[in-house]
Structure formats: structure tokens, C-alpha cells
Amino acid sequence: MPSGFDKKVCVLGLGYIGLPTAAVLASRGYAVHGVDVNEDAVATINAGSAHIVEPDLDILVRAAVQTGKLTANLAPVESDVFMICVPTPLDGRRPDITYVEKATKGMAPYLREGNLVILESTSPPGTTERIAEIIEAETGLRPPAYALAHAPERVLPGRILREVVENDRIVGGIDESSTRACEEFYSTFVSGTLHCTNARTAETAKLVENAFRDVNIAFANELSLVSERLDLDVWELIRLANRHPRVNILSPGPGVGGHCIAVDPWFLVHAAPEESNLIRAARQVNEGKPAWVVDRIARRADRFKNPTIACLGLAYKPDIDDLRESPSVEIVTKLMEQGIGELRVVEPNIKSHKAFPLSSLDDALTDADIVVFLVAHRQFQRIPPNRLAEKTIIDTCGVLRS
Numbered sequence: 001m002p003s004g005f006d007k008k009v010c011v012l013g014l015g016y017i018g019l020p021t022a023a024v025l026a027s028r029g030y031a032v033h034g035v036d037v038n039e040d041a042v043a044t045i046n047a048g049s050a051h052i053v054e055p056d057l058d059i060l061v062r063a064a065v066q067t068g069k070l071t072a073n074l075a076p077v078e079s080d081v082f083m084i085c086v087p088t089p090l091d092g093r094r095p096d097i098t099y100v101e102k103a104t105k106g107m108a109p110y111l112r113e114g115n116l117v118i119l120e121s122t123s124p125p126g127t128t129e130r131i132a133e134i135i136e137a138e139t140g141l142r143p144p145a146y147a148l149a150h151a152p153e154r155v156l157p158g159r160i161l162r163e164v165v166e167n168d169r170i171v172g173g174i175d176e177s178s179t180r181a182c183e184e185f186y187s188t189f190v191s192g193t194l195h196c197t198n199a200r201t202a203e204t205a206k207l208v209e210n211a212f213r214d215v216n217i218a219f220a221n222e223l224s225l226v227s228e229r230l231d232l233d234v235w236e237l238i239r240l241a242n243r244h245p246r247v248n249i250l251s252p253g254p255g256v257g258g259h260c261i262a263v264d265p266w267f268l269v270h271a272a273p274e275e276s277n278l279i280r281a282a283r284q285v286n287e288g289k290p291a292w293v294v295d296r297i298a299r300r301a302d303r304f305k306n307p308t309i310a311c312l313g314l315a316y317k318p319d320i321d322d323l324r325e326s327p328s329v330e331i332v333t334k335l336m337e338q339g340i341g342e343l344r345v346v347e348p349n350i351k352s353h354k355a356f357p358l359s360s361l362d363d364a365l366t367d368a369d370i371v372v373f374l375v376a377h378r379q380f381q382r383i384p385p386n387r388l389a390e391k392t393i394i395d396t397c398g399v400l401r402s
Contacts, residue, residue, distance in 0.1 A: 007185075008033065010079035010110070012103040014041055014072060016052055016259070016322065017120060017153045018085030020160045023050075023057060026064035028189045033079060034072040035106075045072040053321040053349065054160050076107050081116045081185060084131075085153070087259070088121045093266045095124040104131050108138035116147040116181050122206050122260060123150070124267040128199035132174055149173040149182035150199045152206035157258075157320045168192040172202025204271075210264040211279050216250045217261070218282035221289050224252035228296075235401045254374050254396040255289040255327025257316025262286070262325040290330045293372075293396055297331075298340050300370055300392050307341040310368035312361070313375025313397075314347040321349040328374035332356065344368060348379050365391075373399040 007030060011022040014036040026032045036042055044051040048062040064070035076082070084107075086099040100121055111117070117135070119128050128150045136142050150172045155163040169186055171194050173179030179196050186194055197205070220238065227234035238249045256262045265283050269276045301307045316326035323329055332345055336356060344364035345356050352358060361379060365371065370392045373380060376399045393400070 007080035009081045010076050011083045013086035023060040023064050024164050026069035032070045033077050035076050042072040056161055076110045078110045082107050083118045083120055085120045088123050090263055090266055094270055095267045097127055104134045108135055111139055113145045119150045120153050122152050122264055123203050125200050125203045125271050143174050144177045147178040147181035149178045150202040157322055166192050170195050170202045170205050172197045172199040174199050207264045207268045210261045211268055214261050214265045215282040217256055218285040220250045220252040222285050235398055251398055254293045256286040257326040259324045290327045293331050294334045301341045304369050307369040308367045309341040309370045310344045310364035311372050312346050312380050313377055315375055318376045319378055373397055
């Protein structure tokens with residue numbers, strides 16, 4: 001395999017992880033061939049634009065395409081490094097690695113001895129081993145003839161380009177030589193510390209990180225339910241409890257969304273169902289929060305003859321356009337299905353939504369009898385107090401505490 005930046009990198013999957021990673025690699029001098037099944041995304045990237053919203057990504061993609069360091073296509077090519085960055089969703093509550101398997105089979109004809117294959121997609125334990133099985137079945141190759149490792153992404157939307165480079169990374173090879181090869185590659189563009197282990201431990205570590213956060217959020221969400229029953233201000237309650245030097249309770253919200261925290265704990269539950277009772281319970285608390293919010297809105301709406309309800313925010317977290325697993329979308333959908341009020345839906349980070357029309361913030365506030373804060377977008381934090389006067393306010397995410 002060529003050394004240093006002479007390597008050609010093939011990135012399979014050009015979504016929220018794959019495209020920023022490809023653009024960063026191209027900016028470091030690698031020749032990057034991106035692959036995606038979405039023809040529109042491929043065309044957009046080759047035109048020098050990003051098809052997802054992430055700060056500064058458009059600029060980086062444009063520069064990479066203009067210098068010829070980044071191209072996109074529907075099919076892989078022979079490369080030195082293959083990075084799998086495809087989705088790993090849930091099928092019900094079971095992990096679905098179909099996209100990983102398809103990407104591996106599509107890549108296999110182009111794999112040669114001495115290549116490095118890296119799985120970045122967050123995956124259930126044993127997925128890297130499954131990749132090895134597929135490659136052997138398709139090509140007859142087995143490590144150490146090529147290197148295979150898992151290096152789970154650890155980035156936060158809105159900070160991806162920075163965190164791809166600066167965050168510590170876990171590198172877990174299928175064998176020792178694979179771990180070393182993957183570590184050597186990441187050391188060329190990652191300034192954070194590289195922590196080496198085996199593939200299955202790397203897979204599980206990423207799941208544990210997100211399960212830990214899910215459990216903490218579930219505690220905060222359960223406190224919001226307890227506070228409602230006891231007629232307490234949950235935000236004040238948590239603020240005071242967090243004054244203890246060893247207490248750090250996160251903030252409650254309308255639920256938990258995104259492609260990681262809302263999904264990954266179920267991978268652990270599926271892998272060890274008898275041993276993961278706390279993780280399962282936390283997931284159930286967080287999955288139940290949207291229905292609780294809907295019930296709370298419905299009880300307030302009953303006080304009006306025909307209320308107009310402004311639902312502020314659809315993204316799963318503030319100041320992004322990502323709606324994956326968003327509890328806010330679930331809440332608005334349930335309100336619509338149950339015919340609770342006349343809805344004005346506001347999401348400043350997207351242009352349209354397939355299920356319901358979007359309103360401007362100004363129009364929604366003008367029309368609304370009830371204002372429901374679902375996401376703490378910065379635009380909502382700047383609403384003048386007089387625009388909320390005489391409105392019924394339901395703040396599920398602490399906007400008015402910002």
C-alpha cells in the first residue's frame with residue numbers, strides 16, 4: 001500500500017459522517033472517491049456543494065472538488081483505503097446492518113491485498129467480524145492479507161469538521177496488524193489521541209458512550225414527570241441539585257432523538273438482553289416522553305374552543321437541520337393525527353417538510369393561543385417577551401431558561 005498521502009481513499013456513504021470525513025481527507029491531500037446510492041447527492045457534491053447542512057462544509061467540499069481531490073460516484077473504485085460510513089438503523093428494536101452488508105459486497109470486487117478497510121458506522125458488536133466473513137466469501141481474502149478495523153465516529157452535528165480532527169478516536173482491529181494499519185492512517189489527519197483495542201471492544205465502547213448519555217437524560221426526563229406531579233419547577237430542581245460537586249444531571253426535553261443516542265442503546269440491549277435492564281428502562285422512559293408531552297398539550301388545548309398551537313422546532317437538537325428520530329416530529333405528528341388544535345409548525349433550519357406545512361416564526365406567534373417550545377433553537381431564544389404575552393406557554397426544552 002502506498003505511504004502517506006499517496007493513498008487513494010474510497011468513502012462509502014456520503015451522509016452526515018461520510019461527506020465531512022471525505023472533505024477533511026481531501027483537504028489533507030488524499031485523493032478521495034466518495035460513493036453514495038443517492039444520485040442527487042452525488043450530482044450536488046460533484047457540482048461543488050454539500051447536500052447536508054453543516055457549518056463550513058460547503059466551503060470545504062467546493063475547494064476539494066475544485067482541486068480534483070474529491071469526486072463522487074454511484075460505484076466504488078480500486079483504492080488503498082475503504083471507509084464504510086453508511087447508516088445502521090433499527091428494525092423495530094433490532095439492529096439493521098443491511099447497509100453495511102450491501103456496502104461491503106459492493107466494495108469487495110475492488111479490494112486488493114494490502115488494502116485497509118475501516119468501518120466507521122456505529123454498529124452492534126460483531127459487525128466488523130461480519131464484514132470479514134462477507135469479504136472472505138466474495139474474494140477469498142482474510143486478514144492479514146488486508147487490514148480491517150472499526151473506528152467509530154464520535155462527532156457532534158454542528159461541530160463535525162472540527163471534531164473529526166480534534167476528538168480522541170478508538171481504533172479496534174480484527175487483528176493486531178489491522179489495528180496498527182488503522183492507527184497509522186488516522187494519525188495522518190486526527191490530532192486527538194488514538195486509543196487502540198480490538199474490533200468488538202471498539203464497537204461496544206461507542207454504544208456504551210451513547211447509552212450512558214441516554215440513561216442520564218432519562219433520569220432528567222423522569223424528574224420532569226415527577227416535578228409535574230409534585231408541582232415543582234424541574235429546571236430549578238436540577239439547577240439546585242447540580243450545585244453538589246458530584247452531581248451533574250443533564251437537561252430534560254421532549255424525548256431523545258438523533259442517529260446515535262436514540263438508537264445505539266438498543267444495540268446493547270439486543271446483544272445482552274438479560275443483562276441490560278437499566279439501559280432498556282432508560283430507553284423506555286425517553287421513548288415515552290413525546291406521548292407525555294402530547295397529553296400535556298392536549299390538556300392545555302381543552303381550555304380553548306379551537307386553539308391555534310405554535311410548535312417551535314422539529315430538529316432533534318438545537319441549530320441543525322437533522323430530523324432523524326426527532327421526538328419533536330413525533331409530537332407534531334401525534335397532534336395532527338389526534339386533531340388537537342390548528343397547528344403552526346416552525347423549523348427555521350429546513351425549507352419544507354413532507355408531512356406538514358411550515359410557518360414563519362412571526363406568523364406562528366401572531367396566530368398562536370398556545371406556544372410549545374420543542375427545540376431550543378437560537379431564533380426561539382431571541383423571541384421578545386412581549387410576543388409571548390397572554391399566550392399559554394409549554395416549554396419542553398428550557399428555552400425560557402436560556
